[in-house]
Every structure is written in structure tokens, then in C-alpha cells.
Amino acid sequence: MRVIGCHGTTRTNAGSICTTKCFLPSGSEKDWLGSGVYFYDNNQEAAYAFCKSVKRIADEDIVVVTAIIDSVFYFNLLEIEHYNLFSESVKRFRERVAKLKNAKCYPKILDGHVLEAICKEILFDFVYAAFNVNNNYKRAETRIVNPNIIDSDYNNVLCVKNVQCILSDTIRG
Structure with missing residues (x-):
């Protein structure tokens, strides 16, 4: 799968990314x-809007860096087979946690928890999914969208786990 990725960030971070030709993974x-x-x-407007509304970066400090991401090892949650594997894994995680004596002490099982566990088993380079832009995900058990119900209110997002699949010579800011 080959994707033109658009990553919104600060002017300082964009300068570093373009100089080093390298992205540093973050988060948990x-x-x-x-x-x-x-x-x-391939959506610069969505990357920009995310920086502005979620990261609260000032307009004049937002830069969208683009790069080509290319790999045959990916987990595409828009494909029903991968979506079903994810859904079954979420179900099993919740069942196991519910059986623990101190189950109420555990935080809510999040999509990222499950995807990190799947990644350790399958070793994919990136996760590809649809993001609901109208905030309906906040009421759902999971923010991963069933591929059978995707409509125009979604942006496709990917999370690169292995930065080697980002073609460094294509990084532009």
C-alpha cells in the first residue's frame, strides 16, 4: 500500500523533520x-485542522509535512478481515479484564492497547483506519469505524509504527 501522508506539526518540528529526513514516533x-x-x-487540510483544533497550535506556526509511506505489511481497518480481527481482539481483551479480581482498577481498554498487542504478533509497519470527523466516536465503545458503514464524514488516517516505510527522499515541508 502506498500513501501520500500529511503530518501536521509546528514550524520548528517541521524544520527538524525536513533537515534530518526522519520522523520520530511518539505517543503511547x-x-x-x-x-x-x-x-x-493525502489530506493536508485535515492535518492542518487537527493541529489547530486538537493540538491548539497557532495558525502561523502550523506546517504540514508530506511524505510517501510504502509497505506491503500494514493493518488496514477498512478491510473487513482486519476489522473483524480487531473487533474480536477487543472482545477478548474485555472478557479477560472483566474476569480479574481487581478489574475495576484497570483503565478502559482503548483501541491503541489492542492495536499495540496485535502489532507485536503480526509485525505490521502501519495501521490504516477511518476517523469520524463529526465526533460521534465519543459515544462509541471504540473509535475504529466498521468499514461497512463508512460515508463522507470520515478522513483516512494512518499510524506508522516502523518509520523505515516512510520514504525519506519524499519528505517535504
Whole structure:
């Protein structure tokens, strides 16, 4: 799968990325798709809007860096087979936690927790998923969208786990 990734960041970070031709993964399993480098699929406007509304970066300091991400080892949650594996894994995680004596002490099982565990078993380079732009995900058990119900209110997002699949000579800011 080959994707033109759009990563919104600060002017300072963009300068560093373009100079070193390297992205540094960040975050944790508590993030939506787990730890990694997040990109919108060929959507500079969405990357910019995310920086402005979620990261609260000032307009004049937002830069969208683009790069080509290319790999045959990916976990595509828009494919029903991968989505079903994810859904079954979430179910099993919740069942196991519920059986523990101190289950109430455990935090809510998040999408990132499950995807990090799947990544350790399958060893994929990136996760590809649809993000609901109208905030309906906040009421759901998971923010991963069933590929059978995707409509125009979604942006495709990927989380790169292995930065080697980001083609360094294509990084532009």
C-alpha cells in the first residue's frame, strides 16, 4: 500500500523533520491507533485542522509535512478481515479484564492497547483506519469505524509504527 501522508506539526518540528529526513514516533498505547507517527491520507487540510483544533497550535506556526509511506505489511481497518480481527481482539481483551479480581482498577481498554498487542504478533509497519470527523466516536465503545458503514464524514488516517516505510527522499515541508 502506498500513501501520500500529511503530518501536521509546528514550524520548528517541521524544520527538524525536513533537515534530518526522519520522523520520530511518539505517543503511547493510549493514543487512538497506538504509538507511532500519525498522518492523514493525502489530506493536508485535515492535518492542518487537527493541529489547530486538537493540538491548539497557532495558525502561523502550523506546517504540514508530506511524505510517501510504502509497505506491503500494514493493518488496514477498512478491510473487513482486519476489522473483524480487531473487533474480536477487543472482545477478548474485555472478557479477560472483566474476569480479574481487581478489574475495576484497570483503565478502559482503548483501541491503541489492542492495536499495540496485535502489532507485536503480526509485525505490521502501519495501521490504516477511518476517523469520524463529526465526533460521534465519543459515544462509541471504540473509535475504529466498521468499514461497512463508512460515508463522507470520515478522513483516512494512518499510524506508522516502523518509520523505515516512510520514504525519506519524499519528505517535504
